[in-house]
Amino acid sequence: MTHIDEQAAEADRYLEYQAIDTGYRAVRWHEKTLYEQSRPGSTNAILPPVEPGIVALVGDVAAALPAAARRARPPEMPELSEPEILRHYIRCSQMTYGYDSGNSMGLGTCTMKYSPRINEQLAASPKVKALHPLQPEETIQGILEIMYGMRNWLCELGGMDEVTFQPRGGGHGAFTDACMIRAYHHARGDDHRDEIITCAVSHPCNPATASAAGFKVISLYPDEITGELGIDALKAAISDRTAGIMMTAPYDTGVFDSQIAEYARLVHEAGGVVSLDQANFNGVMTRMRAGDLGADMVHFNLHKTFSTPHGSYGPGAGAVAVKKAFRDFLPVPVVEFDGTKYRLNSDLPHTIGKVGTFMGMVPNVVKAYAWVLSMGADGLREASEWAVINNNYLIKKLLEVRGVEISWPNRRKLQEARFSLAKLHDETGVSTTDFNYRLADFGVQTYFESHVPRIVDEPVTPEPTESISKEDVDQFVAAFHHISAEAYSNAEIVKTAPHRSIVHREIHDYENLTQVPFTWRVWKRTHPDG
């Protein structure tokens, strides 16, 4: 290479750097796993010898353990000093993006709202933390009061009569519904009812859990114009085999189906059960009640609508509320109050049994209860309004971006909306996934594209919630303008993004998941040469 060539190449690199630079650069450590960093012999803790008093009483402590409880060889734990371990986790946290580090409004249908710190402190207090799930009822009256209080709020918000906190998340709540529907028909000798009706704009856990509970699934698709299912389509699905309908409200597209009450009437008329999925309750809190529309059961996600933190498989908490007729089918125990004392009742005649351990995810119930009490009924109503207003501001702004369209444009959207980059994709070749990777270069959370089935091409589904500021929305929209302009002028920048994030593209090799080393043991087995 001549000097001139080198200079040209250098200029080329500089221009390229200028083009992809966004002023943001994620922290990136070349961090190895603790196993790889391990130095045999180094340690972070020296355990004191067994105290003489104990030795006098027990003798050789190890020998006192039953043989089956003793390991033949020490566990393969990494060996490192305390500061090394601390650094490792600090670095990992620096490479993590979350609500507390930046603008997370992209993650639609997740309802990424702020989790107030004071509620975390309440849940972390010894009064909650030190409880044992097997303590006698009379010693946990305070916790039971909190659970009963939250039960009352959810009954009121859902127009229902009883609640279980057993499910650990939304899908688990839907599964609880499916199991109760099955038990309900079984109790009536209606075992031939083996079909659950659902729709393509419901959360995928609705068909998935129905299927897991042994039902066949009939899926309806939204009308191209109205975004609703329509009476005719539902009638084509209903038969004497109908066990029930499991559907999401509002839909995953942000459209609220105006005919739900009529669907419920038709399903009831055919002998079926109506289950509403209100995991995304945020846009309709205090505005509609599932029970008033004819639903027999409804599930909420405390970790979305009710502010308890979530993400990264953190502790979620689903809550299922039912009408009186389904109370006897609930998982046990349920919390009861006789006017003076709270108790746990595990004696429901048709109970589907346990879907989780003990009383449910108690710390989340504490946080959610603290949140609703701090908000009050008026506060919940206001939060819903803000969430919807924020989303509609976002819609107006995002539709000004070249190549961005919205599904069901003639319908008003509630807390979220499904946008489409199909036009941008057709005109530039940049897909929504490319676009999303480029968004990571702007220091904002990448967006949720869509649930399956993907009936909107090149989908984009953000959800601002009430805790997002106008500045957050504007930042998100500005990044969209920037990337759209790049797509139309220099698509390669977008197609090869991200350039400023921690990792390059994720590996989506769904066919070979068994080859992915999720544990150190598997990694060693699959990488014998290190």
Added chain:
Amino acid sequence: MSELSGGAEASRRSGAAPARPGGGAPTPARRRIGLIVNPLAGIGGRVGLKGSDGAETVARAFALGAVPMAGARAAETLRALAGAAAGTANGTAADARRGHSAAIELATYPGEMGADVAREAGFDPVVLGSIEAGATTGADTRRAAEALHAWGAELLVFAGGDGTARDVFAAVGGSVPVVGIPAGVKIHSGVFAVNPRRAAELVAEFLAGRAGLEDREVMDIDEELFRAGTVAARLFGYMRMPYARALVQGAKAGNPGGPSTLRDVAFGVLDEIDRDPGAYWILGPGTTVKAVADELGIEKTLLGVDLLHRGRLVAADVNESQLLAFLARKPESVRARLVVTVIGGQGYLFGRGNQQLSPAVIRAIGKAGLVVAATLDKLHALGGPLLVDTGDAECDAYLSGHIKVITGEADRVIWRVTA
């Protein structure tokens, strides 16, 4: 980075494949793609001739001022593919500007049948055969397809219409996957991408090992009748085409066993048959319905209509009058049920490729006797309602509305049907 590893992995796999037909050639380091352009495809369209089949029509089209379009459509695909291929191999903007045909070895026929546009898009193609410039025919398409197959093409990309698809099918059958670039007047076959750019994406997905393969209909209509206002589409057979699995990936994540979707649909139909075992079951044409017969261990005609009773084949490849005679003779107490699938890409339920199932047959069986089966991929790819065109407006209206479609062993969807 995943593109890099995926692509490299895929090419290693292909390198390890057994010797190709046409043999002798060393194991290719690059992926072999064949290109065919039917330069005369579609020239009848713009001038209102409803097709371009036959030398006389072509001459008339040119006389009316038609300009060949197929080359431009193919060029659009190749340009997009060059970019995608570079991205696949290297993954940075700078690399994309360098040698874009690095990952692909392209072979084609001379001049306007592919070599011109390939070079224009920056490829350095292997050129096979010879043609008479300006006067190519279907025979050239067939020869090109044979030659490219013999050369060892892993995938045939062709620009044309239904006539071109038929020629490719006549030459290579279902032995090599194809991607059609839509450039014809008539596009009734399911082997075409939606547009040239999507065609490039499908090829890239195929090369990266991310695409699935499925059987798609090769159909054509009689152009003479079409010009006279009558649509009579015939099903000629099936070719394999890649489809973008990413669109339905999530739905399939629980099914890592791979392309068992057709079988899954077949099990769903078997469930219906089990519920009505005494009925006469009429099986319409197509691979989806054939999959049902396969599970029953019955030798079904792929393009014909067959009749089953109690798990046995009663009559194969029956026509309309045979069906009607049979329906008239059967005991009143025994029901007749009909299993049909949907023409991929088009969405026709009746009136294309299954004219044996006439309005009279449909009426005799009744809407309640219908069992519609299709993979969810096929339905989603339609992006619209199912279509009926039985030639009888009353029958079309009778079929319109919403219908249940079996999409898996335990999965059904409700889909709209319009005339």
